[in-house]
Amino acid sequence: MRQWRNIPSVLLYVLSFLLLLEWIWPIKVLSETADISVFLLFILICFLISFLRVPLYVSIFIKGAVIVYFLHSLYFEGSIFQIDWIPTFMDDIKSNMIDVFSANFLELSHLYRSLAFFIILWMIVYLLEFWLFKRKQIFSFFFMTLVYVTFLDTFTPYNASGAIVRIVLVGFLTVGILTFLRHLNKEKIKAEHTAFRKWVFFLSSWVLLSAFLGYILPKANPIWPDPVPYLKVFNVNGTMKKVGYGEDDTQLGGSIAGDSSVVFQTIVASPHYWKVETKDVYTGKGWIQSEDELRNIEFRGNDHIPITSFVKGSNYEQSVPQTSTVLQIKGYPHLLYPLGVTSIQSDRSYSFELDPSTEKIYSFKGAESLPLDNYSLTYEVPYYTADMLRTNGSVNKADLNGSIMSRYTQLPDNLPSRVKRLAANITKEKTNWYDKAKAVEEYFKTGNYSYSLNDVATPDEDEDYVDQFLFETLQGYCDNFSTSMVVLLRSLDIPSRWVKGYTEGKYIGMEGDLYKYEITNNNAHSWVEVYFPQVGWVPFEPTPGFTNEDAANTEEDDERIETESSVQPEQQEEKEINESNQAINNEKKENKNHSASNRGNIVEGMFSQGWIWQLLLVLLLILTVYYAYHIRVKWLPAYYIRKLKYSDKDESFLYAYTVLLKQLNRVGLTRDTGQTLRDYAKRIDERYSTNEMTLLTRRYEQYLYGNQLKHDTWLEMKELWENLIKKTIA
Structure with a gap:
């Protein structure tokens, strides 16, 4: 059957x-x-x-x-x-x-x-x-x-x-x-x-x-x-992680590898950083978010986004409204936005929710959180003078909102005292928050610290992440520099927070009069924002080799910096040259831009x-x-036929006969124990209705018993051998 x-x-x-x-x-x-x-x-x-x-x-x-x-x-x-x-x-x-x-x-x-x-x-x-x-x-x-x-x-x-x-x-x-x-x-x-x-x-x-x-x-x-905790530790200490946005920042450190996967593209009037979220509690190993009981705030497109980036008052310089467009590639359900964002323009079927504790914005279609393919954002570009920030940084702490001071000056109780001493030493000649913040920012760019994605240490259980970087390794990437600056400022009772997002990316061309940029996982980044009374949150960039355009908008005198929109026609040529040079620098910098933010659970990553x-x-x-x-039984004969096709050496016959025996064994015609070659040859010939195996075996036995090969043996036997080995795959 x-x-x-x-x-x-x-x-x-x-x-x-x-x-x-x-x-x-x-x-x-x-x-x-x-x-x-x-x-x-x-x-x-x-x-x-x-x-x-x-x-x-x-x-x-x-x-x-x-x-x-x-x-x-x-x-x-x-x-x-x-x-x-x-x-x-x-x-x-x-x-x-x-x-x-x-x-x-x-x-x-x-x-x-x-x-x-x-x-x-x-x-x-x-x-x-x-x-x-x-x-x-x-x-x-x-x-x-x-x-x-x-x-x-x-x-x-x-x-x-x-x-x-x-x-x-x-x-x-x-x-x-x-x-x-x-x-x-x-x-x-x-x-x-x-x-x-x-x-x-x-x-x-x-x-x-x-x-x-x-x-x-x-x-x-x-x-x-449970093996999961051990593998998480191994993931942090022993394997190379990739750059990119991730929600888990509880354990910072460790080397990371680049990833050029495109996340989104932007069309902007001028380049700027892109925020995703902020975090406020430093644990000694990484960042977590304080457990606020605030509910997410719902709003629609074109509504004013309930984020307070700046405090407009008598000392606030008039901001300049601009618009940027985001074309999502990765498809995250959260939005990316610049500092000072005020409203979103998008598909009307979408609504939005703001997590007030992290300032992270999610897009919703109905009750489901779904990514937006594209959207535009209106935002304000502030220009502050250094004198304004120095004045605001000299106010009495009692005039500040108590919740801001307690929330954004938090530090772990076991922070090593030498971290605080270093902060005091760096800023000992400074008398206001702005000059102190600039002194800390410049401290990381003096040459004592080096930027690297490789051989970056992870603190042991009894070590502090910032302390290890400041005094032992002196080597790291943006997470090391930004976290260290926040901790140093907080040790001076200057309210500051850790910000995650992306740099401006790589310039890829023009879109009308606007500039088009491409942002990849390599552009994931972290930086610092410092709170100044009557001004709001001001960004700082401590990582060597990076420049935040928003952080560069501070003047050293009372003269107002001109905005992109105020560039005169006669200055346009010079502006385009500068933008071209910037695009080249951005392209060179792309391989360095990174983030260690992808600290997601090993399961989700794997x-x-x-x-x-x-x-x-x-x-x-x-x-x-x-x-x-x-299926080698099907293709090996063709390989051996081609291999021996042009050989004229008699020794090739011995090799070919051995190959034939192995092939017969593969197709199930195994030689029984104790069976002679002659009897085995008869069995093969009966199977294939031929006498070719017998003829080949006789010539092979002549070699076995006479210890020599007749001249032109292979030329005589080649055709018989080819015919028989082809029959094994029929």
Whole structure:
């Protein structure tokens, strides 16, 4: 009876399909994949083709056609028979292949990722069939499935409690059936369906009983500690992290790697930094947000944003309104905005919420937080004089809002005293907040400290992050410099806060009379804002090599700085030259711009969409190599024929005969123990209805017993050898 018609084969196909499903279910939870039904349907088609024993070339054609059909239905409109979509499809594949070889996995398109996933599933189904019906072993895949699911259960939001039970039940049943079939083959027994049904019933009963007892019986507490905290520590201390925005800043430090993934583009009248949020509580290791009980503030587009950046009063210089436009690429649900933002112009169907404790703005469509593709922001560009800030920095602290002083001068109780002494020493000749803040800012640019993304230390449990940087390592990136400046200022009772966001980015061209910039993860950054009474929050940039245009808007005399809008026509040429030079400097600086803000949970980092597809691509490569190895019986003969085609050395015959023996062994024609070469040759000739193996063996025996080869042996035997080795792949 043919394989596809017997009951064990049907049952094995069903069980293997159920086992493979456990690899698919988590994808919807861990990635942005909205619908996995097409992948499940493709798996069913692959199993059905294998089940029906469809010829190889027909099988390849059907599976390829199904993949193309599914991809067309997912990513293209119109009929599949309209060939206008094919050039787009091919261009996408070509460009993504370049990204693959360049290791830009995060840049891969959804179409290409889906194609890669279909191919991976194709390879897995082939391997399952090989393990089930050739090797009659499934334990390796069963074990890998358990490890995969338990790993996801430990380190991701995926709950694998039910999955583990299902895997154990299906896996034990499959292993038991394969064990039964192996024994039948070994003993060369032909079992009837009645015996098999009894075996399956007995096996199923024991597996179900064991699972039931495991569920109801009392269980001891875990004896292994939770590995997640240890891996988090390892992630901080032992691995290279990538730059980019992240919400978790509780543990700063450690080396980081660049990431040129584009986050957003901007169209601006003049370049400026982009804020995301602020944090106010320094813990000695990093930053957290104070637990305010303030509720998020809702507002609509064009409404005044309830952020107080400046305090307009008698001493406040008139601000200049400007507008910037953001084109989102990354698709964050939060907004990016400049200092002094006043309103948002966007799609009317969106509303907004402000977290007043962090000044982080979220976009909403209905009740769901969704990213905006593009939006514009109106903001005020303040210009303050140094004398104004010196005057405001000399006021009596009692005149300040008490909540501002308590909130923005907070420091941990165990801050080393030498940090405070250093702050006092740096500012000992200064008498006002502004001069003290400038002195601290300039202190980091004197040459004692170096900017570096590599070999950046992380404080031990008994060390303070700022203290370690100021007195021991003297090397770091923006988080080190900005956090240290805030701590030094707070030790002088100057209210200041830590700000996260992005630098202006890289100049990429003009958009009419406006400038267009591209901002990548490499541009993620952190800086400092200091509070001055009757003025508001003023930015400072302590990181060497960086310039915040907002921080540069302070004059050293009473003369007002001209704004971008006041540039006269005769100054336009000089302005464009300066902007061009700035664009060049920005491009050079891009590789240095960074942030250590991506301190997100190791789970979220590892199983973000980019990592999922990187793992799938690696799996595809492994499966491809594995597939090529297991079908070597098909392609190795062609390789050896080509290799020996132009050889005229008699010694090539000996090598070719050995290759032939190995190939025969691969196709299942194994030489029995103690069987002579002559008897083995007769068996091969009977199998292929030829006498070529006998002729080849006689010539080989002449060499074995005579210890010499007849002249032109290989030339005489080459055709016989080629004919026979080709028959092994027919």
